[in-house]
Amino acid sequence: xxxxxxxxxxxxxxxxxxxxxxxxxxxxxxxxxxxxxxxxxxxxxxxxxxxxxxxxxxxxxxxxxxxxxxxxxxxxxxxxxxxxxxxxxxxxxxxxxxxxxxxxxxxxxxxxxxxxxxxxxxxxxxxxxxxxxxxxxxxxxxxxxxxxxxxxxxxxxxxxxxxxxxxxxxxxxxxxxxxxxxxxxxxxxxxxxxxxxxxxxxxxxxxxxxxxxxxxxxxxxxxxxxxxxxxxxxxxxxxxxxxxxxxxxxxxxxxxxxxxxxxxxxxxxxxxxxxxxxxxxxxxxxxxxxxxxxxxxxxxxxxxxxxxxxxxxxxxxxxxxxxxxxxxxxxxxxxxxxxxxxxxxxxxxxxxxxxxxxxxxxxxxxxxxxxxxxxxxxxxxxxxxxxxxxxxx
Numbered sequence: 039x040x041x042x043x044x045x046x047x048x049x050x051x052x053x054x055x056x057x058x059x060x061x062x063x064x065x066x067x068x069x070x071x072x073x074x075x076x077x078x079x080x081x082x083x084x085x086x087x088x089x090x091x092x093x094x095x096x097x098x099x100x101x102x103x104x105x106x107x108x109x110x111x112x113x114x115x116x117x118x119x120x121x122x123x124x125x126x127x128x129x130x131x132x133x134x135x136x137x138x139x140x141x142x143x144x145x146x147x148x149x150x151x152x153x154x155x156x157x158x159x160x161x162x163x164x165x166x167x168x169x170x171x172x173x174x175x176x177x178x179x180x181x182x183x184x185x186x187x188x189x190x191x192x193x194x195x196x197x198x199x200x201x202x203x204x205x206x207x208x209x210x211x212x213x214x215x216x217x218x219x220x221x222x223x224x225x226x227x228x229x230x231x232x233x234x235x236x237x238x239x240x241x242x243x244x245x246x247x248x249x250x251x252x253x254x255x256x257x258x259x260x261x262x263x264x265x266x267x268x269x270x271x272x273x274x275x276x277x278x279x280x281x282x283x284x285x286x287x288x289x290x291x292x293x294x295x296x297x298x299x300x301x302x303x304x305x306x307x308x309x310x311x312x313x314x315x316x317x318x319x320x321x322x323x324x325x326x327x328x329x330x331x332x333x334x335x336x337x338x339x340x341x342x343x344x345x346x347x348x349x350x351x352x353x354x355x356x357x358x359x360x361x362x363x364x365x366x367x368x369x370x371x372x373x374x375x376x377x378x379x380x381x382x383x384x385x386x387x388x389x390x391x392x393x394x395x396x397x398x399x400x401x402x403x404x405x406x407x408x409x410x411x412x413x414x415x416x417x418x419x420x421x422x423x424x425x426x427x428x429x430x431x
Contacts, residue, residue, distance in 0.1 A: 039138060041090025043155050044112035046165065051111040052090065062164065069166025078171030080197075081159055085152060085189070086180035087138035088117075098124050105139050115155070121146030133180035143185045153192040160193055172196035175219065179203060183216040190218055199262045199290075201269075207253045214260040220290065223261040226252040230265055230280040234273045237395075237421065239367035244339040246283055254289035261289040266297055278307035278316070278393050279363060282423035285320040286349065286361045288334050293317055308393035308400035308422065315400070319391040323425045327390070329356045337375040344371040346416060348379055357381035359390075359427040362418035368396065372417030382408045387416070387426040394422030405429060 041052060047061040055061070072079050094106035096119040105119040120142075123131065127145035134140045143149040161168045173193070175186050178200035190198045198219040202210060205225045214221045229251045233241030245251045254261040265273050265280035273280055277297065284291040297303045298317055305316035313319075324330060328349045338346040343366040351358030358379045364371040377383075387406050394400040399419040406426065408414035418424040 039084040039087050039089045041088075041107070042110040042112050042114070043151075044110070044114045044158070049111035066164060066166040069169070071166075073167055073170065079166075079169050080171035080174055081169040082174045082176060083152075083156065083189075084176040085141065085143070085185055086133075086177045087135045087140055088122075089138050091139060094119060098126060103139065115147070115151045117147055117151075121148045131181050133177075135177055135180055141181070143181060149185070149188075152189060156189060156193045160196075170196075173198045175200045177201055177203075178213065178217070183213055186217040186219050207250055207256050210253045211257055211260070214257065220260050220262050221253070223253040223263045223289065225250075226254050226261070226263055226284070226289075227265065227270070230283065231273050233365055234265075234276045234279050236365075237275050237367065239343060239365050239421070241365050242342050243345045243363060243365050244342070246287075246345065247336055247339050254284075254287060258288035262292060263287070263289040264292040264294065266294040267292065268294075271296070276365075276395050276421050277301075278303060278395075279365060279421065279423060281307075281317055281320060282361070282363055282391070282393070282425075285317070285324050286328075286332060286359070286425060287347070288332050291324075293321075307395070309395050309397050310400050312392075312400060312402065314389060314392045314402055316393075320425070323359060323391050323427070326431065327351075327356060327359045327425075327427045332358075335378065337377060338373055341371070341373070344373065344418070346373060346375050348375075348377040348382075351379055351381035354381060355431070357385075357428055357431075359425050360387065360414070360416055361423065361425050362416045363423045364418040364420060366420045368420050370399070370417055370419055372415055374413060374415045377408065377412040377414070379412070382414070382428065383412050384408070384410050385428040387414060388429040389424040389426055390431070391425040392419065392423060394419035396420045396422070 047057045069079050091104045092106040093102045096103040105122050108116045123140040123142050141148045159169050200219045200221050202213045205228050207225045210221045229245045249256040263284040304318050308315040333350040335348045344364045346362050348360045349358045389403040403417050403424045
């Protein structure tokens with residue numbers, strides 16, 4: 039919600055040239071480096087509200103409001119009170135964010151200005167070649183779904199995800215269907231929070247497959263899964279159980295940069311840690327073993343502590359895998375299961391990723407043989423997980 043949407047750290051205004059994140063040159067270099075490595079760059083767009091305006095008299099309210107943006111150094115998006123709620127056309131929309139001026143997309147300049155802005159950000163060479171990874175729309179509860187839908191259409195239908203903060207999967211489905219965008223899976227987030235934070239093992243693991251508690255289970259192509267982000271970081275115990283699930287399950291998983299770089303979960307997260315621990319190894323499993331797009335078959339969902347599911351393979355080099363997640367506080371758990379994945383049959387399966395936060399239990403599970411009918415006995419340590427695939431990859 040910046041004062042000047044076109045100030046990427048190149049204008050001397052608001053007491054500084056650089057933004058609090060850095061300069062235009064630094065941003066451009068960062069975007070260019072990501073793109074050079076084949077990483078698409080997504081921008082976080084706040085369409086609901088704006089801050090940093092000066093006070094002006096608002097004839098609609100008869101008061102002074104912070105809606106004067108006529109002094110932006112870029113000369114762009116110089117809105118006034120009539121581009122916010124209330125105005126002569128519209129009294130309000132779906133929601134406000136605190137006391138920030140609430141942008142009106144049904145009147146004034148904002149709607150068309152945002153379309154112009156996003157296309158500028160997408161193609162501008164000064165921005166390292168531009169944002170080529172689509173848009174994350176902030177606080178989409180605060181404005182009509184058609185705004186996100188139209189912004190996506192106006193910029194060539196890129197991948198977009200909305201922050202619709204709601205744990206009701208039917209509501210998430212409605213917004214995703216209506217907007218044409220994906221949506222953050224807050225339902226699964228809160229389900230995993232209950233499991234991970236309950237270190238006594240009192241969580242109910244099969245809830246992650248329940249369509250009313252997991253949007254990824256209900257509509258995987260529209261679900262963006264996460265276990266923490268810059269807004270909500272409430273999973274403070276055994277977070278790797280959550281990562282083990284979202285990084286091996288269907289949906290579009292997100293990794294919180296603080297988990298990876300600040301909290302030591304890139305290669306850690308287990309008691310003592312080992313080479314099979316951490317986010318990095320789970321990402322390897324998803325990319326190498328499932329070609330980055332898991333197709334899931336549930337193998338066991340009738341035990342409160344332990345779930346097991348298989349992911350289809352596409353070749354001998356990307357053969358799929360079997361995942362075991364165990365939230366029991368003290369005991370290993372294992373079961374005989376049958377998979378239809380032909381790439382796993384008649385193979386010795388090895389745990390390529392595993393973890394446990396229980397002292398002395400963070401060890402690699404033993405190899406297991408999957409017979410010609412797809413039967414195999416797989417195990418995971420307490421408060422931990424294991425990802426099995428053919429040995430030798």
